[in-house]
Amino acid sequence: MEKTLIKYTHCGRNIYVFSCSERRCPACLQSLRFGLPDAPVALTCPFRNGHAVPCALLIGSVHGPTHLGEWHDTEIHVGLSDSEGLVYNYTLSGVRRDESGWERCVCIQLCPAWRQQLRASWDRELERFSALPLWASERFAEEREFGSCCYGFALTFINHMLSLDGREGLSRDQFTGSHVLPRMKAASLYISVYHAVLQHGFCIAGVSS
Incomplete structure (x- = not known):
């Protein structure tokens, strides 16, 4: 594309x-x-280099952006970028920290540039959060059974950051409906x-x- x-x-x-x-x-x-x-x-184009979009939710596919036309759990993978573009994502082997591989994905920036203190906190909390036993590789199959996996990892962290910022968390349906689906529909139409x-x-x- x-x-x-x-x-x-x-x-x-x-x-x-x-x-x-x-x-x-x-x-x-x-x-x-x-x-x-x-x-x-x-x-x-709705697809951007996720490593160049700090503090964002990234939605990608190992098969390329054309496979993001529909919302299929078997085709998409979700990650979180830090302020330097390192992408944290929950996989079968545990939490990965990718320096590459997210160059063509849908990006939803969650922390604006002017919130410098929040960005610094984002990096610190993301590193700590990703090391929790909850995201060990042994638990991946259990998380997948409940439909969480990479998306559950990302949304749980986002709600953690909302709590630290004094805001209420979002349910899966709320976050998907307000942030994810509009971007995915636009990407699907573009494709x-x-x-x-x-x-x-x-x-x-x-x-x-």
Whole structure:
């Protein structure tokens, strides 16, 4: 997914392409002329280098970002980056600390840059938290049975940090609904459009509002 998606509006439709070199609209076959509101714009890719996004929840797949189109526990893996981009993630072998491997993932930054003290606390607490016996490799199968594993590790830590910051924790459904699903839906739509353009040269996504 190295190409940039471009969106423009023509004949009342949103049209996606990789290049605007074509002179005719693929929907109405008329010559392309754009006013300022309809001009082509490059879309921001929803996948980022997780090692460059500090203090964030990272959602990735060993099979690449195209496998993040749907929310499948068997296909995704979740980690937490520290302020230096080291990614902590709970696996069958226990908690890993990855310096690479999270270059193309969905990133949800949880600690803003201006909260310097909270960022310092994040790093310290993440290192301590990851060493707890709760996240030993022997417990991975038990956590997986209850649907936790890497996601449970991440959410438990996030709620720990919320508590330290004087805020209430979030249930799995609350956090997923407010933070994860919107990003995953956007990523899924981007992947669908990207594949359509890759196959047909364009994608017509319906009537523009």
